[in-house]
Amino acid sequence: MSATLDERNAGGYSVAYVREDIYFPVYISAALAAVFCTAAWITGAVYWLLPALAAASFTYYNIPLLETGRPTIGANQYGIFIQAFGLIRWRAIERIDVVQIAERAMTVHELQIVLNAPLRSALVVDWRKQPIYRLLMRLPWHMDHNGAVRIGLEPFDQPPDVIHRTFLRMWRFYRS
Structure with a gap:
């Protein structure tokens, strides 16, 4: 893998926050x-x-x-990358789901990436260690108690179904 793979230059398909x-x-x-x-x-x-x-x-x-120009989530030949989390290898992913969650008067969409391996071995690159000035800033992800990585899809510049379909298509292609 390239030594220059970092959060700002992950390559492949990427999604950023929408400017609204x-x-x-x-x-x-x-x-x-x-x-x-x-x-x-x-x-x-x-x-x-x-x-x-x-x-x-x-x-x-x-x-x-x-930070609308910075890739927040995406995928490349190595796996799915998430800002301030890392790069999850394709073979460590058990399934990728989009879940609709009703909150008050609206419905939000959440991408859930379920892992079939421990997090330590699932990550190709670990970006969880952030600079000190970013420690208390919003993260695009969180993990549930089952070890699934959950990402709220509402603030992104592409519709949830497009993000989900693209990730599924890439997952099926690269894990085979």
């Missing part, structure tokens, strides 16, 4: 944090720092949603 007005609140919270910090500095009142910290924390956590 839905993430406008991230910009608003950054502006609010600046306004509250300015209010605390001008008035000398420390109580303005609490809402400034809350707004800045929300902004910091959601900064990855603004």
Whole structure:
């Protein structure tokens, strides 16, 4: 495998976050944090720092949603790659499902990648160790107690069914 395989240059099929007005609140919270910090500095009142910290924390956590040019998930000849997780080899995947989950007044889609091997041997490349400044930022994935990798598909620039079909097609091709 190429030594230059990293999160920014994984090659193959990739999906990034969509650039939409839905993430406008991230910009608003950054502006609010600046306004509250300015209010605390001008008035000398420390109580303005609490809402400034809350707004800045929300902004910091959601900064990855603004990185629309960076591949977040995708696949290549080696397996499925997930930002801040790693590259899962094709033969370590038992199945790939899209699950619809009803949340309040909407339905969200989640890609579930079930592994047939321990995580340590399933990963070709492990990207879980992040730089310190990214430790508390939003991750595109989480694992359930059964060891399945779960990825919410709503913030991506391609429809959930297209992502699922492409992953399934590549999985069937490369594992054979």
